[in-house]
Amino acid sequence: MFKANSLKSSGIVFLCLFALASCASKQTQLQQKQAEIYYGAGTQSLMERQYTEALKNLVKANELNPNNTEILNNLGMAYYFKGEKDLAVRTLNAALEADDRNSDARVNLASIFYKDGEVQKAETIYKQVLKDLTYDKQARTYYNLGIIELQSRRNTVSAENYFKKSIKEDDNYCPAYYQLGLVQYQRRQFNSALTNFKEASMGTCFDMPAPHFYQALTLIELRRYDEARIKLDEIDTRFAKTTYAVKARTKALELNEIELRNKSTESHASRKVLESPDF
Template structure:
């Protein structure tokens, strides 16, 4: 799982052939289902042009299907056509006002456009859906808005609620690590970065790198070296490997266990460049610095 990935909620492909209606499908509806299933698969695989073609054909056959409109909207999003994305997502919600996944897509679209208050309003509407299975993402997204609005205490509260919904949600741990480190609560930051490296995020280098950086800031250079060496051994083919090598060289030049504050500031900027370089490496589409779609 990449720590710079949007997590796009798509109507599940597995649901595409099992709608709630029991009526027999017409020939046109059957074709639309096939196009929808194929288009959704292409969308998940990030073949956006082909997905747009297939979902567009499904839409032409059944223009009032909320699922097709939702996925078509997200295809337009990835093609950079924001107005069309918003138009189709809103139409999807007109047809299925209770679809919290589609609401999340629209709110996250607003977030990426800087329309924070509109996004916040929709996220809070989603929280009213008591049977929604992905509220941990909703709380996470609200935390991101709070951070944009310089409300770090509120962001921490939302992230803690996210973890109550899903105790192994490494995105929330990672973000808490960043917040606490910014506050110079290094021990708490380190614990959160450690939690962020467990479970499904074990194979992501970002939390391990941030542990090394945090240990450096705590002037625990020997432990920091261990983390950077581990990162280099486990993730030698990623953009983090040269960064780890750079940190090791800097630490080797600081035998007195002191690291210049300017170096630390530089260290905290470099990981984001590395994460940007990995944006296209994951199909999972999870992001820790952008809204969880």
Template structure:
């Protein structure tokens, strides 16, 4: 599910091209950029990286190329390289809010929460930025990872006001409530998240919904959720944990 985290840049965005690349080099670089962006969408990260490196070689001072390179490095879990690309893109174009938002996500992954929140404050102050939902997701993740669950819940509420069917925001909204031990509200929120996340083959809301029902003492609903998870997600991250919980419940725990 990493793909949702980093915002792919629209190639129609108008930016100021910098550096000394010739017109012909810029045109060729743009072709490689478009190719790389399409390959990111397809999940072909090695080929995307190859195309984007060729684009960078032709037009090294292009912030959009650097931002896309950062995305690929992030998706391949090369966080230091990703951070370097995003920072360079921002250095070249100070108002490149999408790159700044992407930088915040990399900082969160590295546990640099104070730095991430500093960048997110700048992102959210840009009222022209069309990715406010993604910025609030990042803010929510930063708060959640610091166990600031009330603040995390508030951030995810803001996402859902902008995009009510967002899978990740719905899931983490429910999980934030779960961590506050409000299991009734958590079960309700996570049940809604299941509907949004199933098409993404994301089994986390199923698992935490089942746990919420278990904590409420509703073992019948809990077992039903765990059994659904095992059936619907044969390769799911939580499959083995769900099996373990079912065994535990069947033994009378």
């Protein structure tokens, strides 16, 4: 009788424990789904630069699913854009502690250091990212290293190599084309520069006025004045509310003067030929 009762008691306890475990599992799954919703909303707000709303959602996501490396990465950037640099760095480091393979978090950390003037630290981290052979955003990493070489060291040769590697990784990465074009423009390699400025005005950079403006400048250097004027008119129309529209109008006036000087020079040369004495 005692043994039977003991078995029954054990069975009841076992069944109760199983039920509790099942409930706990369902609660965990519910929390994870809720965390995903908050994470998605926070990420969307982050992309739309609504940083306060992003922070609210990502903090909630982190509370529901702590130590999730993706949530921590975006939460770190939300803190950064709200002006909390130290908290951002700690959160990004927490993302790396949760998953040392999170190269997005590592890139974000490096970018924060670079913007804060800690160039060497940023460069070291970017080069660590290059060792991640499965990372599919290395075009941006090479680009960032190129910017360091260009802006911090004035090393155009090394910068050019990094920009070319960036394009090799992703031939649609338009910021690298733009920077490569600038390097070549400064070297007066105008044909190559023009090709890269055209590439830089496509894709996600299509609505960026700078590559279009430098196309016009390069066309002027190549004395392709009619094409330059068309491009300047396009900039004035498409980017009317930007400073580039003002620059385009100013450059158009300068182009008028250049063409007048050229006509005057050609006319003067023609007169000299006509007035030359016969021998």
